[in-house]
Amino acid sequence: MPELPEVETIKRGILPHIIGRTLQCVKVRRRDLRWPIPTRLNNEMMGQTVQSAERRGKYLLLYFTRGCLIIHLGMSGRLYRVEHNTPYQTHDHVDFIFSEGSLRYHDPRRFGAVLWTTEDPQQHPLLCHLGVEPLSAEFNAAYLYGYTHRLATPIKTLLMNHKIVVGVGNIYAAESLFLAGIHPQCVSRQLTAAQCQLLVKAVKQVLNAAIEAGGTTLKDFCNGEGKPGYFQVKLQVYGRENQPCFKCQTKLQKIILQQRTTVFCPTCQP
DNA sequence: AAATTCTCCTGAAGGC
DNA sequence: TGCCTTCAGGAGAATT
Numbered sequence: 443m444p445e446l447p448e449v450e451t452i453k454r455g456i457l458p459h460i461i462g463r464t465l466q467c468v469k470v471r472r473r474d475l476r477w478p479i480p481t482r483l484n485n486e487m488m489g490q491t492v493q494s495a496e497r498r499g500k501y502l503l504l505y506f507t508r509g510c511l512i513i514h515l516g517m518s519g520r521l522y523r524v525e526h527n528t529p530y531q532t533h534d535h536v537d538f539i540f541s542e543g544s545l546r547y548h549d550p551r552r553f554g555a556v557l558w559t560t561e562d563p564q565q566h567p568l569l570c571h572l573g574v575e576p577l578s579a580e581f582n583a584a585y586l587y588g589y590t591h592r593l594a595t596p597i598k599t600l601l602m603n604h605k606i607v608v609g610v611g612n613i614y615a616a617e618s619l620f621l622a623g624i625h626p627q628c629v630s631r632q633l634t635a636a637q638c639q640l641l642v643k644a645v646k647q648v649l650n651a652a653i654e655a656g657g658t659t660l661k662d663f664c665n666g667e668g669k670p671g672y673f674q675v676k677l678q679v680y681g682r683e684n685q686p687c688f689k690c691q692t693k694l695q696k697i698i699l700q701q702r703t704t705v706f707c708p709t710c711q712p
Numbered sequence: 713a714a715a716t717t718c719t720c721c722t723g724a725a726g727g728c
Numbered sequence: 729t730g731c732c733t734t735c736a737g738g739a740g741a742a743t744t
Binding site: 476517518533549550551552553593594595599700701 | 714723
Binding site for chain 1: 735736737738739740
């Protein structure tokens with residue numbers, strides 16, 4: 443599932459193919475994603491040129507001459523380049539047809555979103571309340587402690603709260619907590635400042651490693667062949683319930699937090 | 713105000 | 729083989 447590293451990888455992968463290119467038209471085959479794709483989108487976008495691309499959390503922002511395309515991949519969304527007239531298949535909901543090649547949006551579960559704004563996208567209702575970027579300097583121990591020391595929610599839930607820090611999904615929350623040696627159910631306000639420091643470092647390390655892995659297969663990614671690179675990162679706990687911990691061989695445990703499967707090592711994460 | 717639960721959807725996996 | 733149930737998850741919305 444697309445997490446921050448994959449969105450970053452997609453951004454880097456498609457940018458060279460669309461920057462400076464002019465949009466000829468948008469073909470929408472299915473409009474009912476998480477929110478309906480705006481009907482005015484085609485008319486307003488047509489003839490505009492891509493100026494730049496940006497990632498905010500798991501949102502992908504494509505800035506055009508006058509307006510910005512906001513894309514979220516939800517859980518099963520994919521965005522990749524195809525040659526003109528590539529036959530479409532099930533769940534290929536949108537084609538953005540450029541002067542050379544197209545961008546295709548594919549999303550079986552339709553949890554994703556394709557939106558358009560002519561205002562500052564950072565002020566968009568979906569983006570304006572988002573917390574800090576996990577890889578920025580703003581996400582540091584003091585910032586995290588500012589939230590943890592007064593909240594009673596499990597630390598994993600807090601880590602996945604996008605009003606606090608964006609882009610950390612179920613996989614990387616679990617992986618970061620393992621790396622930091624913190625129990626996912628630990629009540630936030632029981633965390634020490636030192637533990638916050640460890641956790642911040644762990645989040646950055648895990649995300650950076652994943653982005654780097656994505657980068658190695660960037661070429662495959664653009665061609666729409668192969669698998670997203672971040673699966674190459676060896677996951678320590680996610681999806682490994684009942685298997686031995688790589689560090690200490692203890693059997694990994696599974697609990698449910700916020701209706702999300704959460705795997706951890708009872709020995710390494712006391 | 714904070715914390716928890718619900719909701720959308722499809723495909724994969726497991727059970728009988 | 730085939731049909732059924734269960735599960736997976738991002739994150740806004742609704743509820744406690």
